[in-house]
Amino acid sequence: MREIDSSEVTALVSRLYQEANFALPPDVIAALKSALAREESPLGREVLETLLENAAIATSDRVPLCQDTGLAVVIARIGQEACFRGGSFAEAVDAGVALAQEQGYLRASVVSSPCFDRNNTGNNAPAILHTEIVDGDEVSISVLPKGAGSENMSRLAMLKPADGISGLIDFVVETVELAGANPCPPIFLGVGVGGTMDRAALLSKVALLRPAGTPNADKRLAELENDILARVNALGIGPGGFGGTVTCLGVALEEFPCHIASLPVAVNIQCNSARRATGSL
Ligand code: SF4
Structure with missing residues (x-):
């Protein structure tokens, strides 16, 4: 059995959540550039150019791509031969989301009770966590900041x-x-x-x-x-x-x-x- 300290999960989630908010994946940039090449509307092309410029600024200045820095959707594939020490996996993920919000100056966008008080949790946690148990001892974590x-x-x-x-x-x-x-x-x-x-x-x-x-x-x-x-x-x-x-x-x-x-x-x-x-x- 491979032991993983839960602090490693927290650090990884924090890094990924900030990285995702500051830089679009290369395939998304390529898709936007390809769209620019085939968009027929001048206004549409202007929008695409602005989006590409926005993405470049966000990455170079380490500022969020959008003001809505998203709800933290986390999809984890956990090898069945891995186990976590020093706290639960879910708590470690939430701690990573909170750390990213603090270190990256991301917007806190989560409210506690959707039905009634709708008080902001203040740290963008909890994450929407999905887990899948897979073979092996590796843990793969994907983070999708999801705008409303x-x-x-x-x-x-x-x-x-x-x-x-x-x-x-x-x-x-x-x-x-x-x-x-x-x-x-x-x-x-x-x-x-x-x-x-x-x-x-x-x-x-x-x-x-x-x-x-x-x-x-x-x-x-x-x-x-x-x-x-x-x-x-x-x-x-x-x-x-x-x-x-x-x-x-x-x-x-x-x-x-x-x-x-x-x-x-x-x-x-x-x-x-x-x-x-x-x-x-
Ligand atoms: S849907 Fe929300 S997160 Fe996405 S670009 Fe629009 S405002 Fe930003």
Whole structure:
């Protein structure tokens, strides 16, 4: 059994959360540059140029890419031969989020009771933590700062199997159309299909970890991703919602077996500030 001190988890989460907030991943920068090359709307191109300039300034000056530094979504793959000493894994993750908020001067965006007092927790914790037990003794941690503008526009539907692929595509396209400019386009789409209601939602989030421009390894699902991308871009919402050819920079779809009578579909929208960072222990 490999022992890992929980302070290492805290340090890694803090580093990743700050890194994600100060620098867009290279694949996201490449997707924005590619969009700039093919966007037909002059205003759309101006928005894309501004986003690229903003990303360069954020990285060089170590300032947040966006004022909404996000809710800390943390997805951890924990090797079953690893164990943690000096505190629980979940507490160590929350401590890392709080440390990042303090060291990086990030915005505290979490309220304790959504139903009633809505008091700010003051340190951006707790994280939304998802864990998966995997083989080996390594621990991989991915951090996605998730802004509310795009998260709020996400949707889930329990479709009927008879709705089929066309019903699935229609639901995703309708979700983007209803969202309009709210999720700060150009967007990325994480789509989760199958499982149960909760599994579909998690799949849609995990899908957002896939680097832009990387199709699903399954050829049929890759074609489905392309079909969705074409339909969404035909909406003409464009960068910033000012109209244009590039509304969406990429679609990542993940599926899981489901009940014979079910077709759960979750759409998690990610804004242009598609922040994520991954590290391992
Ligand atoms: S949706 Fe994204 S880009 Fe827009 S305000 Fe929120 S975090 Fe920032």
